[in-house]
Amino acid sequence: MPERVIAIGDIHGCADAFAAILKLIEPTQDDTLVVLGDCIDRGPGSRRVIELMLDADDRCNLVPLFGNHEEMLLAAVDRPGTAISWLSCGGTDTLVSYGVASAQELPREHLLYIRTWKDYYEIDTHFFAHGSYNARVPLDRQEWGYERWQSLRDRMPKAHRNGKTAVVGHTSQKDGEVLDADYLLCIDTYCCGGKWLTAVDVSNELLWQVDAQGQPRDGRETPVPVPNRENPSK
Template sequence: MQDTLCEQQRMIAIGDIHGCRQTLEQLIETLAPRPDDQLVFLGDYIDRGPDSKGVIDYLLQLRRTFRCFFLMGNHELMFLDYLESGDPGTWLDNGGRETLASYTVQDGHHLPEAHIDFMKACSYILETEHFVFVHGGLDPEMSIQDNRRYMQPADFCWIRTHLRRSYVETRRYNWKKTVVCGHTPSPDIINLGKLISLDTGCVYDGTDSLGKLSAVILPERKVIQVSNQDR
């Protein structure tokens, strides 16, 4: 069970990792977290990259040393949906084959139980006094309270409406807190008053200026990035 995230200590949010263990290790080394730091991982730990197994092994290791908070990404959600439905098609077509290869298995049911339990335990949304952490985002037209009330938990893993140009350019978000999210790759982080979008396409090295893993230290909004190390 995850601890309670609070603003009394620094919070470090980390974007989409997608099976890039060496890049994640380099980012953590660069961040050099303090013992009382809180690490908030925004989801999409698996798929597409070369070492999804290694990423989850490393996250479980980090959890023994630091206060870690793990959000559900749409890729974890697709994997868990496959386990429940028995239909692997959507997941396999979106990077699941690379995940199976990293575990040297042909069936997702054969992943280590601890890794499946890790994904099942991920949160859909985390909220503090001034920040909301979520993988995909929130509906920009609704308050945070109404997002929680009217949206399904899985919606928080998929939504991209808040990144439409009309919202980014006008900064028109009906939120009283800053939303910190991943999910949608961009060449650099989007750092607005009410929105911090951290997915800089780590796994897409060499494509459209992507290929970086990004973190933001809160509340000061200091950005730390490393280039893909998993080539």
């Protein structure tokens, strides 16, 4: 099988969905899986999501990106006084999944792993980030601590100066559909809100979608072409 580069949208603790989409993808050592961040919080299975990521890292080239929820988690670990913000945004669900009472009690292995996650990733044709980007600034000079928080509903960036297609998450598409602005794909399709977890093979422009229980959309276990959506206001 030729090498594939596959992006996975915001998981938000939906471990059954993540496990199911990995099963559909069947990643191999030749594949790169880019997980776009916000893997934790809100859903019931944050611990299992991290465990699945560690397991998948042994089977393929897994590239996890740092989301704003991972940022809040590490802030709660390093500065306990900030924990209330994280807890109110789904952090409580993460603690419950681990069976602990505070961020400081989370497994050291998992915290060290999250600290290794990247701000962005790029290939010849695409680049990947959690939230947004500044179209005028080279990727290695972006203020990712700012951009990962930016909603596409507030500011839709233009095509990046590097000419590559952006693949992002963070801005949940409440209708469950991929936002396709030609030069940008947003694949946070609101799994934790009752819609879908989306994975996109950017090499072949194909996607998989499953719900929070891991059921494929419309019963489709094989990928389908990425639909064209040119309405960035959604």
